[in-house]
Amino acid sequence: MGNAAISLVRSLTPKEYGFTLVILILAALAGFYCFIRAWKRWHLIKDTPTARLRSAHQGYIELEGKGKSLPDRPIFAPLSNHQCLWYHSLIERKETILEQKRTRTEWKVLYRNTSNHSFLLDDGTGIGLVNPEDAEIISNEKLIWYGNTEWPVRTGILSNGSAIVALASRYRYTEQLILPGQRLYIIGHLQTRSLATERSVRDIARDLLSDWKQDKQQLLTRFDTNRDGEIDLAEWEIAREAALSQAQTIHQQLLHETEIHHISTPRNCLVPRCAGMG
Structure with a gap:
């Protein structure tokens, strides 16, 4: 078999020999790259302990299921x-x-x-x-x-x-x-989210005030205490306090909502x- 390989090499033209040599070098480099990549992956798996979603820390973790x-x-x-x-x-x-x-x-x-x-x-x-x-x-x-x-x-x-x-x-x-x-x-990267962590009391209050502004007549009915058809600074401060109070109640309710575990990149x-x- 060795003699056959030597005869095959000798039968190649200089151009064919050069082309074959380049192909062999590229194949060797590709094989080396795949080996290094597989080695790094093995070490990554080996060095990362398996976690459980119930008690997993936030960040880079390993999971099975x-x-x-x-x-x-x-x-x-x-x-x-x-x-x-x-x-x-x-x-x-x-x-x-x-x-x-x-x-x-x-x-x-x-x-x-x-x-x-x-x-x-x-x-x-x-x-x-x-x-x-x-x-x-x-x-x-x-x-x-x-x-x-x-x-x-x-x-x-x-x-x-x-x-x-x-x-x-x-x-x-x-x-x-x-x-x-x-x-x-x-x-992958674990991030546990809930509606309570995604939205603060101030965020909820801001959204409430934005919604109330859409219905001007309802806003005037609730907070235009002097009945002049406008919401002045003092009346707007009362509206803000009402929105904050309602937002705190909503946020407390959100604390009891089920948390969602998100598993994603980077580089998962x-x-x-x-x-x-x-």
Whole structure:
């Protein structure tokens, strides 16, 4: 085998030899880059302890749990029509290229679409809202099938297409999916929010005053104590105090509302547990 490789190298023209050498160098650099990236990811996962939503600190954390769809908001992959939590869809067309009296085939991308719809993560102690936008996602559910129309005319199944069909088809359809109920491993930024933390008493009071201004007659009825048809400074101060008092009552009610855990970027990584990560 070694002699055959030496003979093959000797048969190359200087131009072919240079081209082959460049390809090998680029392949080595790409392999080194992938190794460093995987090594950094492994250390990131190794050094980040798994938290629970019930007691998790705010900021960069690691979570595990089952993925769930938002109620009444199912997501369907555009090519296979499978219900899912997240998808990355790709349509490619096979093209034949003639170069120096040789032909080669390559796949040209015609359509690419990545889901940015939020979904839920249930870790048994709480439920978090996951925003996958700009996240790095590794999915082990991958569909590849083939056809002769630009848009697939049949629904893909959770299996790969045969090599014979691939050779005879002009189009290739690919989808990566995260499915409902799948165990997920997530590293991301956690921020727990509630309506009470999002809106202060002064914010609520300002909105109340803005609403009251929209109905001038009602405003005059409530606060125009001298009945001159105008709200003077003293009367406006009374209106402000009334708005603050009502805002405090509303804010106290908001304190009892359910908190929402948001999991998002910067630089979050969503990795299905069954993909062997974590």
